[in-house]
Amino acid sequence: MKVLVLSLTVALLSVLIISYNFWKLDIQALPLFIKKLFVDSKIEDDNIFIRKENGKLITEESLASFRGYDNDKIYLAILGQVFDVTSGKRHYGTSGSYSYFAGKDGTRSFVDGLFTSDVPGYEISDFTGSQLLEVYKWIQFYNSKYTFIGKVVGRFYDENGGPLNELTSAFEKYKLAVAEKFQLDELNKIFPSCNVAWKENEGTKLWCTSKSGSIEREWTGIPRSFFDQNLQSTRCVCVKNTGKPSFDFIQDQNNGDLNHPNLKIFDKCDPNANECFIF
Ligand code: HEM
Numbered sequence: 001m002k003v004l005v006l007s008l009t010v011a012l013l014s015v016l017i018i019s020y021n022f023w024k025l026d027i028q029a030l031p032l033f034i035k036k037l038f039v040d041s042k043i044e045d046d047n048i049f050i051r052k053e054n055g056k057l058i059t060e061e062s063l064a065s066f067r068g069y070d071n072d073k074i075y076l077a078i079l080g081q082v083f084d085v086t087s088g089k090r091h092y093g094t095s096g097s098y099s100y101f102a103g104k105d106g107t108r109s110f111v112d113g114l115f116t117s118d119v120p121g122y123e124i125s126d127f128t129g130s131q132l133l134e135v136y137k138w139i140q141f142y143n144s145k146y147t148f149i150g151k152v153v154g155r156f157y158d159e160n161g162g163p164l165n166e167l168t169s170a171f172e173k174y175k176l177a178v179a180e181k182f183q184l185d186e187l188n189k190i191f192p193s194c195n196v197a198w199k200e201n202e203g204t205k206l207w208c209t210s211k212s213g214s215i216e217r218e219w220t221g222i223p224r225s226f227f228d229q230n231l232q233s234t235r236c237v238c239v240k241n242t243g244k245p246s247f248d249f250i251q252d253q254n255n256g257d258l259n260h261p262n263l264k265i266f267d268k269c270d271p272n273a274n275e276c277f278i279f
Helices: 002-022 033-041 060-064 085-093 107-112 129-145 165-190
Strands: 054-060 076-079 081-084 147-152 196-197 205-207 222-228 233-239 275-277
Touching: 076 129, 081 129, 107 129, 107 275, 129 165
Parallel strands: 054 147
Antiparallel strands: 076 081, 081 147, 196 205, 205 275, 222 233
């Protein structure tokens, strides 16, 4: 019994420690069960990717009659969720720019912007995590601007309103994308992009301000080349050069994050200047 309690405590402590340092990790490298734990903790409670409330459960055929002419009402669906968009008639009505969406589930077209595609509007099995993040934003939009009516039965929801495989696997992909985005955003706060400008006589100028990379901060930083392991690419970033490092694994020498192993000084740049020209 004691051994069990001890193992559980160690497991819990490890989860807490890793959780605290979550954004410093490469999420792809985490074991699946830990990855899932983190990811679940990053999803908002009021998540509407998979809708719990049923509203009216309607068929695709029935949805098709709500296009603003057979029926006064205009409905559209996204990821199987039906919204009454009659108040947006100027967009979705027969002469509106977005009439394509009326009376159908056009999830795919919300992302690829193609309104005459051969691929059915509801086909999203090939969507990447970031495309699913876009889908989620559209659901949030419809949820805040229009009235939720119910669910389309067949593709994403079954006849009882429960989620079907297509939806649950998209949700898993989406959750991972949320976590990866969180990790990326956190990294961008530590290493915001530097400003870059090119002039014929001067070459390329790299410089940092306390707002560069669209990250408002108290420090300015100095330009360095940063190799991003997740993206497998190099970019110019501004690096905090005073105070404690942001990562535990960097030795604290009161020079901020300058000792991060993925950083390199640009050739021809003064290593301490917050502005320099590279060629
Ligand atoms: C993936 C591509 C796109 C999709 C899926 C899309 C979809 C939509 C939808 C559904 C609406 C109606 C929103 C509502 O109900 O209030 C809308 C509105 C609008 N869209 Fe797009 N759009 C796309 C690209 C564009 C582009 C490229 C432009 C501009 C060049 C544009 C300009 C507008 C404008 C101006 C409105 C507002 C019209 C108004 O309020 O009268 N859209 N869009």
